[in-house]
Amino acid sequence: MDSLRRMGWPQRLLLLALVLGLLLSVAVVVVFAARAMQQMHVRQSDEPIRPWMTIPYVARSYHVPARILYAAIGLPENSRDRRPLIALARAQNRGVNVLIAELHTAIVHSRPPYPTPVPDPTQVKP
Numbered sequence: 001m002d003s004l005r006r007m008g009w010p011q012r013l014l015l016l017a018l019v020l021g022l023l024l025s026v027a028v029v030v031v032f033a034a035r036a037m038q039q040m041h042v043r044q045s046d047e048p049i050r051p052w053m054t055i056p057y058v059a060r061s062y063h064v065p066a067r068i069l070y071a072a073i074g075l076p077e078n079s080r081d082r083r084p085l086i087a088l089a090r091a092q093n094r095g096v097n098v099l100i101a102e103l104h105t106a107i108v109h110s111r112p113p114y115p116t117p118v119p120d121p122t123q124v125k126p
Contacts, residue, residue, distance in 0.1 A: 049103055051086035051096045058085075062107050072106030073099055 007015070047061055055073075059066035067077035073088065075081060081088065085103075089096040 049085070049100045051089075051100075052084050054082050054084055055079075055088075056082060058103060064107050064110050068106055068110050069103055072102050 049058055053061075055069050055075075056066050058064075059069055070079045070081070071077045074092065075088075083091070085099055086096045089099045092099070
C-alpha cells in the first residue's frame with residue numbers, strides 16, 4: 001500500500017488502465033464461453049441425421065436411448081457399434097437413406113406425441 005501512495009498520477013493511470021483491460025478481457029472470455037456453450041447445446045438438439053454420424057451420436061442428439069436405435073436397424077440392443085451410419089448401411093447391403101429413414105421412424109415412435117397429462121385427483125373415479 002505504501003508503494004501505491006508513492007506512485008505519481010501517470011503510474012496510477014497506467015495501473016488503472018491495466019486493471020480495466022484485465023477486467024474487459026475476462027468479460028470477453030466469459031461472453032464467448034457462454035456463446036460456445038449455447039451453440040454446443042443447440043448443435044446436440046435434433047440436428048438432421050447425416051451419414052457420418054454414429055448411433056450413439058444420434059441417440060444423444062435426439063435424446064433417445066441408443067438401444068432403441070440399434071434395434072431399429074437390426075443390431076442387438078446392447079451393441080456398442082460406433083461405425084458411421086454409412087458403414088453400417090454398407091455392412092447391411094442397403095442404402096444409407098433407408099437406414100436414416102428407419103432411425104427417424106424409431107425416434108418418432110419412441111417419443112410421446114404430447115406430454116402425458118397429470119390426472120386430477122379430484123376427478124379420478126374409483
